[in-house]
Amino acid sequence: xxxxxxxxxxxxxxxxxxxxxxxESTSLLDKxxxxxxxxxxxxxxxxxxxxxxxxxxxxxxxxxxMTEIAKRMGVKxxxxxxxxxxxxxxxxxxKLDMSISCFNYDEERDKTVDFSEAxxxxxxxxxxxxxxTGSIVKPEDAANYKVGVQSGTxxxxxxxxxxxxxxxxxxxxxxxxxxxxxxxxDLANGRIDVLMGDYVPVQALVAQNPxxxxxxxxxxxxxxxxxxxxxxxxxxxxxxxxxxKELQAEGFIDQxxxxxxxx
Amino acid sequence: MDFGQFISxxxxxxxxxxxxxxxxxxxxxxxGTMLALLYVYGxxxxxxxxxxxxxxxxxxxxxxxxxxxxxxxxxxxxxxAFWAGSLSLGMVSSAYQMEIVRGxxxxxxxxxxxxxxxxxxxxxxxxxxxxxxxAVRLAIPPWSNEAAIVIKDSSLVYALGVPExxxxxxxxxxxxxxxxxxxLSAAVIYFLLVFATTKLLNMLEKKLAIxxxx
Amino acid sequence: MPKPILTIKNLTKTYGxxxxxxxxxxxxxxxxxxxxxxxxxxxxxxLLRCVNLLTRPNDGQIWLDDMEITAKxxxxxxxxxxxxxxxxxxxxxxxLTALGxxxxxxxxxxxxxxxxxxxxxxxELARVGLADRANHYPxxxxxxxxxxxxxxxxxxMDPRIMLFDEPTSALDPELIGEVLEVMRQLxxxxxxxxxxxxxxxxxxxxADRIVFMEKGYxxxxxxxxxxxxxxxxxxxxxxxxxxxxxxxxxxKDAE
Numbered sequence: 001x002x003x004x005x006x007x008x009x010x011x012x013x014x015x016x017x018x019x020x021x022x023x024e025s026t027s028l029l030d031k032x033x034x035x036x037x038x039x040x041x042x043x044x045x046x047x048x049x050x051x052x053x054x055x056x057x058x059x060x061x062x063x064x065x066m067t068e069i070a071k072r073m074g075v076k077x078x079x080x081x082x083x084x085x086x087x088x089x090x091x092x093x094x095k096l097d098m099s100i101s102c103f104n105y106d107e108e109r110d111k112t113v114d115f116s117e118a119x120x121x122x123x124x125x126x127x128x129x130x131x132x133t134g135s136i137v138k139p140e141d142a143a144n145y146k147v148g149v150q151s152g153t154x155x156x157x158x159x160x161x162x163x164x165x166x167x168x169x170x171x172x173x174x175x176x177x178x179x180x181x182x183x184x185x186d187l188a189n190g191r192i193d194v195l196m197g198d199y200v201p202v203q204a205l206v207a208q209n210p211x212x213x214x215x216x217x218x219x220x221x222x223x224x225x226x227x228x229x230x231x232x233x234x235x236x237x238x239x240x241x242x243x244x245k246e247l248q249a250e251g252f253i254d255q256x257x258x259x260x261x262x263x
Numbered sequence: 264m265d266f267g268q269f270i271s272x273x274x275x276x277x278x279x280x281x282x283x284x285x286x287x288x289x290x291x292x293x294x295g296t297m298l299a300l301l302y303v304y305g306x307x308x309x310x311x312x313x314x315x316x317x318x319x320x321x322x323x324x325x326x327x328x329x330x331x332x333x334x335x336x337x338x339x340x341x342x343x344a345f346w347a348g349s350l351s352l353g354m355v356s357s358a359y360q361m362e363i364v365r366g367x368x369x370x371x372x373x374x375x376x377x378x379x380x381x382x383x384x385x386x387x388x389x390x391x392x393x394x395x396x397x398a399v400r401l402a403i404p405p406w407s408n409e410a411a412i413v414i415k416d417s418s419l420v421y422a423l424g425v426p427e428x429x430x431x432x433x434x435x436x437x438x439x440x441x442x443x444x445x446x447l448s449a450a451v452i453y454f455l456l457v458f459a460t461t462k463l464l465n466m467l468e469k470k471l472a473i474x475x476x477x
Numbered sequence: 478m479p480k481p482i483l484t485i486k487n488l489t490k491t492y493g494x495x496x497x498x499x500x501x502x503x504x505x506x507x508x509x510x511x512x513x514x515x516x517x518x519x520x521x522x523x524l525l526r527c528v529n530l531l532t533r534p535n536d537g538q539i540w541l542d543d544m545e546i547t548a549k550x551x552x553x554x555x556x557x558x559x560x561x562x563x564x565x566x567x568x569x570x571x572x573l574t575a576l577g578x579x580x581x582x583x584x585x586x587x588x589x590x591x592x593x594x595x596x597x598x599x600x601e602l603a604r605v606g607l608a609d610r611a612n613h614y615p616x617x618x619x620x621x622x623x624x625x626x627x628x629x630x631x632x633x634m635d636p637r638i639m640l641f642d643e644p645t646s647a648l649d650p651e652l653i654g655e656v657l658e659v660m661r662q663l664x665x666x667x668x669x670x671x672x673x674x675x676x677x678x679x680x681x682x683x684a685d686r687i688v689f690m691e692k693g694y695x696x697x698x699x700x701x702x703x704x705x706x707x708x709x710x711x712x713x714x715x716x717x718x719x720x721x722x723x724x725x726x727x728x729k730d731a732e
Contacts, residue, residue: 041424045437052438056272081434082344082424090424093334095344152440378568381529382582383558383634392585396572473572475616 027235028097037076040066041091041099043084047152048260049102049225061260062100065119066227068252072243088113091228098240099228113231117241118224120253123199124155125217127206129187136194136215143168145193148183151176153261154221155196180205180262187212200254201262272435273448279345279427280456283417286349287356288410294353295360302361303368304390313361320358326419328355333423348420356413363405367398400471407464411457418453428452479506481540482638482669483528488537490523497523498693501537505638505671510664512680513673515690516716521673522565524690525640528671529562541637558586561631561639565646567623569615575602575626576611579633587634601629605659621652625659632663639663641672677721681705689713 032038042050042062050060058079070077082090087099092112105115126136136142143163149156156176163169177183180197184205187195195202199217206212227244229237247253302313320328333347342350371394379389421430428449436445483505490497498520505511513521526532528539530546530553539547546556570578576598583594602608605625615623624644631639641660645653657679664670664683674680680687681701688698689712697704697713708714 045433047438052434054268056275080424081426081430083422083430083433086422086424089330089334095334152437374566374568375570377531378564378570379581380531380554381557381562381564381568382630383554383586384582385554388585392581393570393572397570400572473616474614 027233028230029233029236029239032073032075032097032236036074037078038070038073039078039080039095039097040070041080041082041087041096042066042101043087044081046084046102050100061120061256062102064256064259065247065253066100068247069240069243072246073239088228091230094230098230098236101228102222102225103228104223105226109228114229114233114237116227116229116237117244118226119244119248120257121219121224122154122222123217124158124220125197125199125202125214127184127187127195127197127202127212128193128215129190130211130213131190132193132215134193139216139218139220140168142194142196146173146175146191148175148177148186148192148195150180150183150197150262151178153198155198158221159196184209184212198257198261200257204258205262269435269439269441269444270448273428273431273445274452276426276428276431277452277456279420279425280414280417280453283345283349283352283420283425283427284410284414286346287352287417288413290350290353291356291360291409291413292406294357296364298357298361299364299368300390302365303372304386317358317361320355321362323355325352325355325416326422329419329423344420344423344425348417348423348425352413352416352419355416356409359409359412360406363402363409364398366405367402368394370401371397397473400468400473403464403468403471407461407468410460410464414457414460415453479509481505482507482542483671484538484540485524485528486538486540488524488527488534488539490520490527490532490534496693498690499536501693501695503688503695505669507669508667509685510668510670510672510683511686511688512684513671513688513690514675514677514680514716514720515696519690520693521690522642525562525642525671525673529560529640530556531562554586558582558634559637561634561636563624563627563631563639563641563644565643567615567620567627567647569623569626569630571615574612574614575607575618575622575629578615578626579630582630582634598629598633601633602626604632605629606655619652620648621655624648624656628656628659628663638669638671641670641674643673643675645674645676675720677717689716691716 042058044050044052044058044060044063046060048060049062050058053059058081067077080090080096084101087096087101088109090096091099103109103115105118109115124139126139126142128134128136134141134145140163142159147159147163147169149159159169159174164171164174175183175186175192177186180195180201183192183195183197186192188209188211197205202214206214227240229240298313298316301309303310305313328351329348332351333342333344336342375393375397376389379393380386384392418427418429421427421433424430432445432449436442439445481504483503485501485503488501489499491499501524503511513524515521523532527534530551534547537547538545541556541559545551570581573581576595579598579601580594583589583597584591587594589597599608599611602611605628607622607625607629610618610622610626615626618626628639628644644660645656648656653676657676660670660672660679661683672679672684684701686698687701687704689696689704691712697708697710704713705717708717
């Protein structure tokens with residue numbers, strides 16, 4: 001039994017060495033431009049960043065963003081769907097040119113791959129109506145009230161992990177909505193006290209509705225997200241970073257946030 | 264999305280599940296049978312090598328082999344996820360199928376081989392015309408078991424991004440937030456595939472059975 | 478002048494320390510039926526296997542007609558075609574019909590056409606009285622019928638000599654007769670036969686010569702009359718008396 005275990009370890013080490021030894025000498029950017037095609041991996045099971053629509057096509061914040069990036073690189077975009085855990089290895093081994101899948105920067109991952117500049121920082125916001133009499137100084141204070149959130153979002157995940165699971169917020173006091181605007185309606189009607197959502201779309205919501213106000217905003221659920229790139233490919237990273245900055249300056253990314261993080 | 268669309272989206276992964284199985288199982292049978300013949304009739308050294316092969320491939324979790332083949336070995340040769348997955352599963356299965364065929368050969372061999380040699384058949388002829396036809400019949404029940412395992416193990420290629428049943432269930436589960444329904448649907452499809460295969464092999468076994476009085 | 482078909486000279490077979498038999502000499506002439514008798518474990522079956530090259534002897538020579546088959550480089554498959562072997566446990570091919578069993582050697586070894594092989598096989602099956610069972614599988618036949626198929630299978634190859642290794646030992650008493658009758662007929666037809674058996678009735682009636690083997694040696698050989706009525710050695714007399722007693726008892730029990 002022990003022998004067998006050692007054998008497996010040895011094989012994995014050999015595999016790891018194979019991965020480690022081969023290094024790309026030229027930039028992938030040249031290859032991408034030559035072939036007029038970029039191969040991008042994503043794990044299309046993470047709405048609203050990447051998921052499939054009713055027709056089975058990929059859609060979401062990351063998907064639209066990458067489509068635009070490829071367009072500006074002047075190349076065709078080829079998607080490869082893969083479970084999240086396999087994406088970094090696939091970029092590292094050259095199966096993918098890059099991967100966009102709501103990646104946070106991670107020191108461990110940085111050893112084998114590179115990260116682009118953050119293309120978006122998910123900031124979270126708590127919204128109340130003007131009739132709200134309580135107080136939310138820190139995020140955990142939300143546990144004392146009836147909270148609403150868009151179902152399946154990173155905010156839903158944060159509330160569930162940090163307030164519901166530890167027993168601070170009773171499950172019955174957390175209402176999950178299909179869309180953020182439905183939650184906003186209930187907030188205005190007084191069915192819920194607090195709404196948690198992504199800061200960018202929530203700002204847009206508040207601007208439309210004078211009865212609502214943001215009482216807290218900060219980075220809670222996700223933080224900055226980046227595109228994963230092959231290790232040490234300076235030229236490719238420079239090109240991707242350039243386009244990201246361009247899109248940020250044009251407001252393209254904030255528009256995407258409004259589109260995907262509120263409906 | 265209505266229920267019909269939901270199911271048919273997941274079921275559309277069946278082509279990959281069946282595809283992976285149809286490559287892994289026959290390639291495993293071909294390799295496994297050749298190795299089993301070497302194991303049983305190839306002398307001591309061959310037997311030792313085959314034993315090592317069997318120990319190694321049965322000792323590695325299929326998913327590890329999948330990753331090795333896809334992420335490491337196929338850096339040079341550009342192997343698609345589908346082929347890397349199918350071939351790794353075929354390799355693992357070949358070790359198990361070798362043991363199945365070996366067991367069948369051993370339980371036929373001996374006397375039957377002697378009877379054939381006494382008539383004047385050469386060793387290879389005796390194996391080909393007397394031992395193998397009987398071994399095949401004996402191997403069907405355990406082989407049907409292995410076929411079921413390979414069908415189910417084919418779900419592992421989801422990790423490489425092959426859009427088979429399990430991956431499709433994950434995707435539609437995520438987008439619809441109906442995970443339970445998605446995985447139940449996948450389970451039903453897998454069950455039907457395994458059930459049909461086992462049933463077919465069962466029929467084959469009955470059809471090939473050697474007639475005898477009770 | 479009798480023509481020797483099988484000549485065994487100075488044959489020795491050991492398994493490690495264990496000597497099965499040594500310095501054995503035996504000649505079988507054309508048309509002869511030789512019956513080897515003796516207690517269990519005296520190397521009778523091993524001797525037959527040596528003759529058929531299923532086991533290699535340690536020393537000594539065996540000739541089939543004028544060819545030394547123990548010589549190096551002998552094509553064993555070629556030799557076995559000319560030596561018919563009938564086993565205690567029949568060793569029929571379980572997945573083939575009686576006809577298929579008899580045909581296999583004809584089509585695969587003698588490379589006969591299917592038609593010719595079928596014709597020849599049917600002839601041999603008829604010879605052992607089983608033409609009507611041609612399409613039965615071994616599992617559908619009685620032990621006696623299976624052994625007769627085994628004999629037909631060996632005969633089909635037109636062997637120079639037939640070896641019988643305790644052909645009736647695995648049979649129920651009521652099935653022994655049909656097999657012995659086939660063998661008796663074969664002997665009458667002039668087939669050269671070397672038979673290991675405990676059937677003393679068969680030995681007495683059919684054998685041209687009886688060989689008594691014990692502990693790896695041939696103790697005595699002679700005609701049935703010499704062996705049964707005037708054995709030279711006390712061991713032979715003792716063995717024959719014992720086995721006849723036992724055999725007679727069995728026969729009585731069977732009635």
